[in-house]
Amino acid sequence: MTRFSASGRRAKIVATLGPGSNSPDTIRQLANTGVDVFRLNFSHGDHAGHEKAYKAVRRASEILDRPLGILADLQGPKIRVGKFENDEIRLRFHGEYNLVEGEESTGEDIPVPHPEILAALVEGDQILLDDGKLMLTVIKTGKKARVRADTPGPLSNRKGFTVLGKEIPVPALTEKDKKDLAFACELGVDFIALSFVQTRADLLEARSLMQGRGRLLAKIEKPAAIDNLDDIVAEADAIMVARGDLGVEFPPEQVPILQRRVVRASRAAGRPVIVATHMLESMVESLAPTRAEASDVAQAIYQGADAIMLSSETAVGRHPATAVAIMDRIVKAVETDSDYWRSSNSFAPRSALPSSDADVIAEAAKSLAEMHDCDAIFVSTSHISVLSRFSRSRPRHRLITHAQDFTKLGHQALFWGVEPLLEAGPQDQNALMTILKTQLGEGTKVVCILGDDAGSESPGWRIEMMEL
Numbered sequence: 153m154t155r156f157s158a159s160g161r162r163a164k165i166v167a168t169l170g171p172g173s174n175s176p177d178t179i180r181q182l183a184n185t186g187v188d189v190f191r192l193n194f195s196h197g198d199h200a201g202h203e204k205a206y207k208a209v210r211r212a213s214e215i216l217d218r219p220l221g222i223l224a225d226l227q228g229p230k231i232r233v234g235k236f237e238n239d240e241i242r243l244r245f246h247g248e249y250n251l252v253e254g255e256e257s258t259g260e261d262i263p264v265p266h267p268e269i270l271a272a273l274v275e276g277d278q279i280l281l282d283d284g285k286l287m288l289t290v291i292k293t294g295k296k297a298r299v300r301a302d303t304p305g306p307l308s309n310r311k312g313f314t315v316l317g318k319e320i321p322v323p324a325l326t327e328k329d330k331k332d333l334a335f336a337c338e339l340g341v342d343f344i345a346l347s348f349v350q351t352r353a354d355l356l357e358a359r360s361l362m363q364g365r366g367r368l369l370a371k372i373e374k375p376a377a378i379d380n381l382d383d384i385v386a387e388a389d390a391i392m393v394a395r396g397d398l399g400v401e402f403p404p405e406q407v408p409i410l411q412r413r414v415v416r417a418s419r420a421a422g423r424p425v426i427v428a429t430h431m432l433e434s435m436v437e438s439l440a441p442t443r444a445e446a447s448d449v450a451q452a453i454y455q456g457a458d459a460i461m462l463s464s465e466t467a468v469g470r471h472p473a474t475a476v477a478i479m480d481r482i483v484k485a486v487e488t489d490s491d492y493w494r495s496s497n498s499f500a501p502r503s504a505l506p507s508s509d510a511d512v513i514a515e516a517a518k519s520l521a522e523m524h525d526c527d528a529i530f531v532s533t534s535h536i537s538v539l540s541r542f543s544r545s546r547p548r549h550r551l552i553t554h555a556q557d558f559t560k561l562g563h564q565a566l567f568w569g570v571e572p573l574l575e576a577g578p579q580d581q582n583a584l585m586t587i588l589k590t591q592l593g594e595g596t597k598v599v600c601i602l603g604d605d606a607g608s609e610s611p612g613w614r615i616e617m618m619e620l
Contacts, residue, residue: 162569163483164188164459166223166426167476169205170196170467176208178472183212185473186480189221189459189565192341193467194332195230206339219572221343221565223369224336226329228347229322231313233281234263240308243286243301251297262299264313268321273297277318282311284400314400319376324354330361337365342562345369345392350376352383359387367536367563369426372414373397381417389536390566391418392461396429412455419456422540424566427452428461432479436469446482453486456496458543458568496546510541513613517599518547524617526597528552530588536563542601543567549599552591554584589620596620 167173167182168191179190190209192202206222213220234255241260243249250261253270257263264270270293279288279299286305292298324346325333333344346358349370359368370377370388373396377384385391393414399407411427418425431449432441441449452460462479466472486492517529528550531542542551551569555561564572573591588598600616 161186161480161484162487163453163457164424164566164568165476165479165483166191166428166459166461166566167466167472168193168461168463169209170464172468172470173466173472174201174205174208176211179205179208180212180215181473182466182476183209183216183218183220185476187220187476189223189343189562191223191225191345191461192336193225194329194336195225195227199332199335202335203339206341219561219565221562222341223343223345224332224339224341224366225345225371226332226336226347227326228329228371229324229326230348231266231269231320231322232310233307233313234265235309236263236307240306242306243304245301245304247301247304248291249288249299249301251299253295261296262307266320266322269313269315270295270297272318272320273315278302278316280312280314280316280400281307283396284314312400314397316401317375319350319374324349325357325361333358333361337362341366342565343367343369343390345371347371347394348374348397349384349388350374351380352387355384355387372410373401375401378410378413381414385417385421385423388423390424390426392426392428393457394428396463399429411452415452415455415457418458419544422537422544424458424540424543424568425456426459426461426566427455427457429463431460431462432465432475435465435471435475435478439471439474441475441478446478449479449482450486453483454492454495459566493546493548509613510538513601513615514542514545514547517542517601517615518545518549520615520617521547521549521599524597524599526599526617528588528592528596529599529601530554530584531601532584539564539567539570543570552588585618585620592620594620 165187166189167187192205209220209222237258251264251270252261253267254263255265273290273293275290275293277290286307287302288299289302290297291300336344344362344366355368355370367389369390369392370384371392371394373394393411395407398410415425432445434442434445449460462475465475469475521529526549529547530552532554539553550571552571552573553564554573561572564570597619600618602614
């Protein structure tokens with residue numbers, strides 16, 4: 153039997169693995185401290201390293217006897233400059249340079265290994281380099297585009313290249329991504345995160361390659377993704393607000409507004425949504441976050457995020473477990489605030505999901521639990537679309553789910569409030585109640601949602617209130 157988490161926290165924590173955290177001992181420590189999902193970043197490392205980390209997480213799940221999700225984050229078509237003759241050039245203020253097609257260049261030409269980008273440029277386009285540290289303006293187009301440097305500074309090999317506000321016709325999945333996706337699915341990860349999604353078609357391509365293995369997460373980080381947000385949210389199984397690249401594409405004052413919009417759309421559609429990037433960035437070096445960072449984490453929870461993510465803080469940071477512990481404390485503090493519960497119950501428009509029996513049952517269970525002062529709601533299903541309705545209703549009571557398949561546990565790990573419990577083999581009602589009594593204690597009052605077919609979306613629901 154795999155126990156559900158007893159952290160007392162409803163929102164979930166995602167932690168990125170890297171050189172600072174991928175040892176088995178550190179992974180177990182992070183899980184003990186509060187991590188619910190581990191992220192494998194395929195922009196770095198190799199397959200052997202990712203497989204080792206994957207096995208360490210699965211082993212930690214067995215040792216700790218609690219479910220842990222694994223998310224494989226594909227690199228995507230990250231556009232970068234090529235290699236310079238001397239590895240670096242120094243841009244002069246208002247100096248003029250050529251953008252040339254190719255992997256390498258000589259002199260002060262800037263190599264761009266993507267001919268489709270040069271073809272898409274028009275005069276006046278603004279280009280950000282090195283994640284926004286440098287800016288160029290296009291003053292002439294052609295096979296060699298001419299640009300003016302609006303920001304001086306060094307530009308070295310393989311730095312990021314972004315054309316502001318423009319949808320570049322590049323494929324959503326590179327050849328590297330396709331190989332990484334196949335490898336991750338073969339491993340058995342719970343989620344595949346697709347980077348730089350621009351349209352629903354991008355997700356359909358990835359889903360066809362996944363062949364039903366794992367769940368598909370869309371990262372929102374491009375202007376086109378914002379334009380096509382409703383279609384993308386409807387197609388994806390989960391969403392990530394990737395604020396790093398979103399902040400390169402949009403001015404800083406727009407990012408908080410876009411974050412809130414994406415969270416609302418995801419919550420309305422019943423998709424778990426992660427807010428990511430620079431949450432506790434100062435903790436890469438420091439033992440404590442800034443007050444602004446603490447407020448940032450809290451605001452993501454107040455807005456309705458299902459999960460929040462640590463990136464560099466755990467991947468390369470000096471204090472990965474401390475970063476997780478502080479994030480855990482911030483979330484728990486928000487969840488003790490009565491204003492949080494008032495706002496969370498009026499946040500998502502109900503019309504975004506088609507009305508279903510599960511919606512009615514979720515609201516009825518929530519009302520019954522409140523009316524009779526119950527301690528928990530137990531849902532005997534592992535069907536994701538059903539769980540999404542229960543999770544988005546944001547009950548104050550513990551939300552415990554039942555699964556007979558270990559592979560389903562990681563899929564549930566991102567859902568707000570869901571505490572999955574694995575018990576192998578078919579279970580009758582008496583056996584399930586015995587399991588719950590062992591986990592929750594005798595005398596606990598539970599609203600039980602039972603069905604004839606736990607894997608079905610409409611399992612013949614019945615609702616009962618029990619004292620264990």
